Amino acid sequence: MRQATRKPTTVGDVLLYEYLEPLGLKINDLAEALHVHRNTVSALVNNNRKLTIDMAFRLAKAFDTSIDFWLNLQNGVDIWEVQNDARTQEELSRITAIPMPGDENESREQEVA
Numbered sequence: 001m002r003q004a005t006r007k008p009t010t011v012g013d014v015l016l017y018e019y020l021e022p023l024g025l026k027i028n029d030l031a032e033a034l035h036v037h038r039n040t041v042s043a044l045v046n047n048n049r050k051l052t053i054d055m056a057f058r059l060a061k062a063f064d065t066s067i068d069f070w071l072n073l074q075n076g077v078d079i080w081e082v083q084n085d086a087r088t089q090e091e092l093s094r095i096t097a098i099p100m101p102g103d104e105n106e107s108r109e110q111e112v113a
Contacts, residue, residue, distance in 0.1 A: 008076040012047040
């Protein structure tokens, strides 16, 4: 399966375009509702900070959504970034699988020995 080349929608974009703007909320308003510092919300909305599990719980409660909704958004972005980072892909290409007990490869190696 080929991955999409477009970066998935970020948590910050969803917050801004689906919640803050339509509800007429400012970053300060959301920060107060979530009981966090305004800089925390600002960094998230401006895509300068990744979503934490704690923040996913807070957003889910504030907007009556599931925790998984927020975590899946972040997870999609994280996976896309790894898959589209040439340096990371180069490093990953050098990793070889570690045989586990009971694997076919280990059985063959024992037979040869």
